[in-house]
Amino acid sequence: MDIQLLLVPYDTARRCWRSGAGPEHLLQAGLTTHLQARGHSVADIQVIEADPDQPPAEIGTAFELMRRIAVAVRTVRAAGRFPVVLAGNCNSAVGTLSGLTPAPRAIFWFDAHGDCNTPDTTATGFLDGTGLATALGLCWHQLSSTVPGYCPVQPEATFLLGTRDLDPPEAALIAGSGITSVSTAQIPARLPELLTRSLLKDALGYLHLDLDVLDPAVVGNANSLPVPGGLSVEQLTSAIAAIRARVPLGAATLASYAPEYDSQQGVCRAAFAALDTILADGT
Numbered sequence: 001m002d003i004q005l006l007l008v009p010y011d012t013a014r015r016c017w018r019s020g021a022g023p024e025h026l027l028q029a030g031l032t033t034h035l036q037a038r039g040h041s042v043a044d045i046q047v048i049e050a051d052p053d054q055p056p057a058e059i060g061t062a063f064e065l066m067r068r069i070a071v072a073v074r075t076v077r078a079a080g081r082f083p084v085v086l087a088g089n090c091n092s093a094v095g096t097l098s099g100l101t102p103a104p105r106a107i108f109w110f111d112a113h114g115d116c117n118t119p120d121t122t123a124t125g126f127l128d129g130t131g132l133a134t135a136l137g138l139c140w141h142q143l144s145s146t147v148p149g150y151c152p153v154q155p156e157a158t159f160l161l162g163t164r165d166l167d168p169p170e171a172a173l174i175a176g177s178g179i180t181s182v183s184t185a186q187i188p189a190r191l192p193e194l195l196t197r198s199l200l201k202d203a204l205g206y207l208h209l210d211l212d213v214l215d216p217a218v219v220g221n222a223n224s225l226p227v228p229g230g231l232s233v234e235q236l237t238s239a240i241a242a243i244r245a246r247v248p249l250g251a252a253t254l255a256s257y258a259p260e261y262d263s264q265q266g267v268c269r270a271a272f273a274a275l276d277t278i279l280a281d282g283t
């Protein structure tokens with residue numbers, strides 16, 4: 001496969017801080033040569049940078065990055081390459097999904113957390129906890145409209161996978177939304193059946209992998225927010241294969257990986273294995 005790696009090395013508007021260091025770490029661990037050894041063609045790395053003329057601001061910088069990601073993803077796909085976004089923050093997904101329009105899109109969001117708060121429900125003020133809600137058109141309407149190609153994704157075409165840490169208002173929002181939640185216990189056995197129920201006809205899939213979906217006790221800590229009871233590597237790759245058997249993918253993202261917490265490199269290895277399945281021929 002012809003692949004373009006798009007690096008977005010920011011966390012909360014800070015470059016290479018915390019999970020902003022994840023993209024570079026994956027490269028230094030040999031990701032490019034790993035992919036080439038699997039037979040993929042990997043174009044020169046493209047790094048998405050914040051506007052150097054603007055002061056860092058958690059909200060403003062995140063949306064500036066989304067605007068730039070949206071343009072980059074569209075350009076990469078027009079050149080016939082598959083975009084793999086390595087991002088600090090999950091909210092980069094808003095940009096990536098915007099680069100896939102006008103196709104109807106389906107979201108497969110692997111994450112220990114729901115990222116489905118809104119500015120009215122968040123108790124932490126952490127913008128990245130609103131990323132999926134923004135992609136679904138539930139908040140940040142003015143700023144979302146500045147992202148080229150932005151169009152909300154339908155909740156009925158959205159899957160939350162392996163999510164196990166929700167704030168009460170977030171849980172209520174998801175329960176009433178049409179989003180399909182797939183618990184860790186349901187992966188992979190129940191997934192094919194759940195995938196047949198949803199609105200996926202003609203959809204272009206977006207696979208979002210927040211690496212904290214993995215089990216901290218078995219695989220390692222992906223970031224500062226470990227939640228017990230996550231997926232094994234085998235569960236994750238089985239689920240990805242089941243998704244690929246159902247829906248063609250338009251783009252994929254690996255996000256929220258802060259390498260300082262991954263002391264045994266288990267999450268790094270799992271990221272490589274996940275990408276192998278995301279990019280494999282013939283699944």
Ligand SMILES: [Mn+2]
Nearest residue numbers: 090111115210
């Ligand atoms: Mn996340």
